[in-house]
Amino acid sequence: MKRQNARTLALIISILTYLVVGAAVFETLESKQEKSHKRKLDARKYELMRKYNLTKENFEELEHVVLQLKPHKAGIQWKFSGSFYFAITVITTIGYGHAAPSTDSGKVFCMFYALLGIPLTLVMFQSLGERINTFVRYLLHQAKKCLGMRHAEVSMANMVTVGFFSCMSTLCVGAMAFSHCEGWSFLHAFYYCFITLTTIGFGDYVALQRDDALQNDPRYVAFCFVYILTGLTVVGAFLNLVVLRFLTMNTEDERRDAKQRALTSVGKPRGEVAHLLPISASTSSTPVADDSTKAKDLKGVYTEVLHFQTICSCLWYRSKEKLRGSIPTMIPQELTFSDAYMQQNSNCPHYVEPGSTGCVCSPHQCSSISSITSGLHILSPFRVFKRRSSV
Amino acid sequence: MKKQNVRTLSLILCMFSYLLVGAAVFDTLESESENSRRRVLEQKRNEMKKKYRFSEDDYREIERVVLQAEPHRAGRQWKFAGSFYFAITVITTIGYGHAAPGTDAGKVFCMFYAVLGIPLTLVMFQSLGERMNTFVRYLLHKMKQCLGCRCTEVSMENMVLVGFLSCIGTLCVGAAAFSHFEGWSFFHAYYYCFITLTTIGFGDFVALQKKEDLQEKTPYVAFSFMYILVGLTVIGAFLNLVVLRFLTMNTEDERRDAQERASLKRDRGEQSRGSHRERNRSNAVHSRSHSTLLLPMEEGTSRTNLIASPAEDQLRQRIEMGKRWLKKKYI
Numbered sequence: 001m002k003r004q005n006a007r008t009l010a011l012i013i014s015i016l017t018y019l020v021v022g023a024a025v026f027e028t029l030e031s032k033q034e035k036s037h038k039r040k041l042d043a044r045k046y047e048l049m050r051k052y053n054l055t056k057e058n059f060e061e062l063e064h065v066v067l068q069l070k071p072h073k074a075g076i077q078w079k080f081s082g083s084f085y086f087a088i089t090v091i092t093t094i095g096y097g098h099a100a101p102s103t104d105s106g107k108v109f110c111m112f113y114a115l116l117g118i119p120l121t122l123v124m125f126q127s128l129g130e131r132i133n134t135f136v137r138y139l140l141h142q143a144k145k146c147l148g149m150r151h152a153e154v155s156m157a158n159m160v161t162v163g164f165f166s167c168m169s170t171l172c173v174g175a176m177a178f179s180h181c182e183g184w185s186f187l188h189a190f191y192y193c194f195i196t197l198t199t200i201g202f203g204d205y206v207a208l209q210r211d212d213a214l215q216n217d218p219r220y221v222a223f224c225f226v227y228i229l230t231g232l233t234v235v236g237a238f239l240n241l242v243v244l245r246f247l248t249m250n251t252e253d254e255r256r257d258a259k260q261r262a263l264t265s266v267g268k269p270r271g272e273v274a275h276l277l278p279i280s281a282s283t284s285s286t287p288v289a290d291d292s293t294k295a296k297d298l299k300g301v302y303t304e305v306l307h308f309q310t311i312c313s314c315l316w317y318r319s320k321e322k323l324r325g326s327i328p329t330m331i332p333q334e335l336t337f338s339d340a341y342m343q344q345n346s347n348c349p350h351y352v353e354p355g356s357t358g359c360v361c362s363p364h365q366c367s368s369i370s371s372i373t374s375g376l377h378i379l380s381p382f383r384v385f386k387r388r389s390s391v
Numbered sequence: 392m393k394k395q396n397v398r399t400l401s402l403i404l405c406m407f408s409y410l411l412v413g414a415a416v417f418d419t420l421e422s423e424s425e426n427s428r429r430r431v432l433e434q435k436r437n438e439m440k441k442k443y444r445f446s447e448d449d450y451r452e453i454e455r456v457v458l459q460a461e462p463h464r465a466g467r468q469w470k471f472a473g474s475f476y477f478a479i480t481v482i483t484t485i486g487y488g489h490a491a492p493g494t495d496a497g498k499v500f501c502m503f504y505a506v507l508g509i510p511l512t513l514v515m516f517q518s519l520g521e522r523m524n525t526f527v528r529y530l531l532h533k534m535k536q537c538l539g540c541r542c543t544e545v546s547m548e549n550m551v552l553v554g555f556l557s558c559i560g561t562l563c564v565g566a567a568a569f570s571h572f573e574g575w576s577f578f579h580a581y582y583y584c585f586i587t588l589t590t591i592g593f594g595d596f597v598a599l600q601k602k603e604d605l606q607e608k609t610p611y612v613a614f615s616f617m618y619i620l621v622g623l624t625v626i627g628a629f630l631n632l633v634v635l636r637f638l639t640m641n642t643e644d645e646r647r648d649a650q651e652r653a654s655l656k657r658d659r660g661e662q663s664r665g666s667h668r669e670r671n672r673s674n675a676v677h678s679r680s681h682s683t684l685l686l687p688m689e690e691g692t693s694r695t696n697l698i699a700s701p702a703e704d705q706l707r708q709r710i711e712m713g714k715r716w717l718k719k720k721y722i
Contacts, residue, residue, distance in 0.1 A: 008522050011515035015482075018511065022478035022504050023471055029497040030469040037493065041460045048453055052443045065435050066457040072429045078421040080414055087413035091406075095591035097488055102428065106420040107582045113413050114589050119630070120409060123637045124402040130641040131399050191498045198505050200486035203594055239510070244638060246514045250521035251635070 002257075004250045071099050075212035081221050082214045088225065091117030092232055094201035098209060126244065129237030136162055163238040170234045171197065174227055178207060181220060197231045393648075395641045462490050465600035472605045472612055479616060482508030483623055485592035489600060517635065520628030527553055554629040561625045562588065565618055569598055572611055588622045 049059055071077055077086070077099035089096050090113060101107045137154045140162065144152045171193045179189035184205065192205040207224050208214050214221060440450060462468055468477070468490035480487050481504060492498045528545045531553065535543040562584045570580035575596065583596035598615050599605050605612060 004518075004522060004525075008515075008518045011511070011518050015512060015515045018482065018508055019475060019478050022481070022508070023475035025500060025504075026474035026477055026492070026497065027469055027471050029494055029500060030474070030492055031467075033494050033497075034463075034467065034469045038460070038463045041456055041463065044452070044456050045460065048449065048456065051449070052445065054443065058443070062439060062453065063457045065432060065439065066454050067461060068428075069432050069436060070458060072425075072432065076422075076425065078418055078425045080418050083417035083421070084410060084414035086417055087410050090413070090591060091409065093484065093589060093591045095486065095586065095593045097593035097595055100593045100595035101417070101421055103420055103424050104578065106417065106424075107578070109416060109420060111582065111585050113416075114585070114591060117409055117413070118589055119634045119637075120402070121406060122634060123640075124399075124406045126638040127395075127399045127402050127641050130645070131395065134645060187495060187498070191502065194502050194505070195486065198484060198509055199590070200481060200484045200505060201592070202486045202488035202491045204488055204491035240638075240642075243510045243513060244642075246510075247517040247631075247635060248639060249514075250518050251631070254521070254525060 004253050007250065074098065074206075074209035075214050077214070079215060081218070084225070085208060085214065085221075087113070087117075088228060089201065090114050091121045092199055092228070093118060094196055094199045094228075096201045096203035096206045098203050098206040125233055125236035126240050128233050129240040132233065132237045133159065133163075133241050159241055163241050166234050167238050170231050174231060177223070177227070182207060182210060193231070196228060197235050199232070395644050398641065464602075465489065465597075466603040466605055468605070470606060472609075475616065476599060476605065476612075478504070478508075479619060480592060481505050482512045483590055483619070484509060485587055485590045485619075487592045487594035487597045489594050489597040516624055516627035517631050519624050520631040523624065523628040524550065524554075524632055550632055554632050557625050558629050561622045565622060568614070568618070573598060573601065584622070587619060588626050590623070 045059070048054070049056075054062070076082060082099065086099050088094070090110060093114075101110050137159060140154045140158055141152060144154070171190060174193035174197075175186055175190035177189075178184060178192055179186045182189065182205075184192065188205060192207070195202055195205070208221060439445075445453065467473060473490060477490050479485070481501060484505075492501050528550060531545045531549055532543060535545070562581060565584035565588075566577055566581035568580075569575060569583060570577045573580065573596075575583065579596060583598070586593055586596070599612060
């Protein structure tokens with residue numbers, strides 16, 4: 001089976017297993033407590049109903065009012081600061097639900113707002129996270145140099161350790177701040193920070209819901225917003241370091257497969273001139289441009305193959321002048337091909353005037369190939385024809 | 392300024408302006424309605440307090456009881472079906488909050504469960520999404536061939552259109568189903584599906600919360616779970632098609648910069664030290680690049696790939712092979 005399919009199947013099975021195992025554990029941990037808690041609440045409820053002579057309908061009405069008043073109890077939710085808080089929970093997909101649009105137009109706008117905002121936020125956090133990782137890598141490198149270590153290179157293990165510790169400290173800082181400002185225990189505040197920064201956002205604990213903090217305490221409000229956004233950046237940087245490469249695994253494999261398929265099929269039509277050199281197919285089908293990401297389709301691959309031939313073209317071009325007087329009849333096919341290619345590429349960005357260096361490849365386009373041209377210049381030009389025509 | 396820095400700064404500015412604009416619009420849309428509703432509810436509450444002559448303490452007690460009993464109103468939340476539902480909302484980061492762990496042990500386990508589950512889920516959805524996109528691309532290609540189209544290549548626009556239509560189709564199917572089973576209006580059911588499949592998960596609308604649905608209506612429960620997971624796959628496939636390339640932009644630019652720096656250094660080294668010594672250096676670089684854990688800072692490469700980029704390594708290998716072969720043959 002193809003690697004990508006096997007990988008995908010394995011992942012699906014692991015997720016389903018993970019869900020089943022998680023469900024079983026949660027059931028064990030929570031079910032009993034749920035039952036006893038419900039019994040206690042029901043008992044209290046019946047006491048109160050008896051004390052005030054409430055019928056079931058009365059109590060249900062009361063329940064309804066109390067539940068609907070719940071968001072209002074926490075303060076005004078939709079003034080500017082509350083709306084800003086809500087907008088953050090939408091585009092970061094945290095989604096506490098402490099306040100949710102009640103009007104239909106609010107719901108519609110919320111959907112459009114999320115449609116554009118969520119990808120924008122994802123890209124922003126990954127972008128900023130990558131910058132942070134690069135900066136941290138630079139700092140670590142300098143630190144290692146200063147400490148006079150033998151190996152001043154920053155390994156992946158170093159980066160992962162630093163990333164993990166930054167995440168833990170972000171959570172701890174938040175836990176301390178919120179346990180102090182909201183009156184939660186340290187564990188509950190840590191749990192709140194964790195649920196927020198992983199964007200799960202249950203809403204069982206929500207900051208800025210006590211004593212109308214949204215309207216009365218602008219500094220605490222600003223701290224909360226800054227904390228959520230920087231915390232998400234730190235977590236995003238860690239994800240960028242560790243997880244992002246796995247998200248593109250299938251796509252990279254598919255690209256590689258397509259390239260291999262394309263190259264093996266492009267190589268065939270040139271078979272008529274491939275009798276000369278027994279260079280292995282792998283050598284001749286070297287993907288040239290390191291920007292190999294551009295070679296998504298057959299056209300791109302063909303361009304790559306042609307580009308590879310430019311190496312030999314450039315050497316051939318130099319030698320063409322030398323051979324002008326000697327044996328032109330021996331190489332009619334290669335000559336026409338090369339001429340056609342030169343003409344075709346006269347409009348190409350990397351085409352260099354023949355008079356200058358005699359070389360068509362510019363160092364920026366085939367940076368790693370320049371080493372080959374330097375190595376090959378010592379070879380006899382005539383023999384190089386044979387090598388190129390095998391491609 | 393470097394391209395990556397400019398890009399990052401402009402994205403930050405975009406996001407802040409987006410938040411400000413959103414906040415202003417939400418304020419305009421919801422504030423008035425909130426005020427009027429609040430007044431109505433408070434009035435009702437005061438009426439009831441007067442009618443039943445609650446003391447302040449007792450009323451607060453009633454409030455507490457009602458609020459704490461809220462999740463219980465929807466039935467048993469932590470039997471296996473409910474726990475499975477909860478586990479889904481954790482690892483997909485939807486997080487309705489209709490049920491949240493009450494015990495401290497539950498909270499701690501929830502955190503560890505999320506730490507491993509969320510990256511696993513992200514990778515799974517992207518993996519499956521990419522497979523779906525490949526399959527759809529193949530189907531479209533075959534269709535174009537059958538229809539005798541001139542150009543049988545599947546363009547990006549085709550894929551984006553198909554992806555977008557599948558997302559809308561998924562949302563509509565869900566909206567129809569949930570509006571029927573939960574008794575919501577079509578619009579509210581659509582809103583619920585949207586909020587769920589974007590993993591925002593407010594919790595203002597939650598499926599499977601009508602009395603004892605989780606325990607009794609097993610086929611409906613199975614349908615809901617399937618819908619959430621399949622819907623997230625469809626959305627994930629669309630994101631894989633459209634958004635994923637942007638997440639790696641900075642990393643790719645950084646890689647390209649590093650390679651350019653490295654190649655320029657190598658060119659300079661060629662000219663000054665001669666090709667022989669340069670070849671040794673390039674061999675050393677080549678051997679170092681095989682070590683997948685190292686990030687050689689001297690080269691300026693900031694590649695973070697755990698899995699070394701195969702194209703570059705293969706390319707170097709082949710160049711070396713070609714060089715050696717040619718030298719053997721002709722010298």
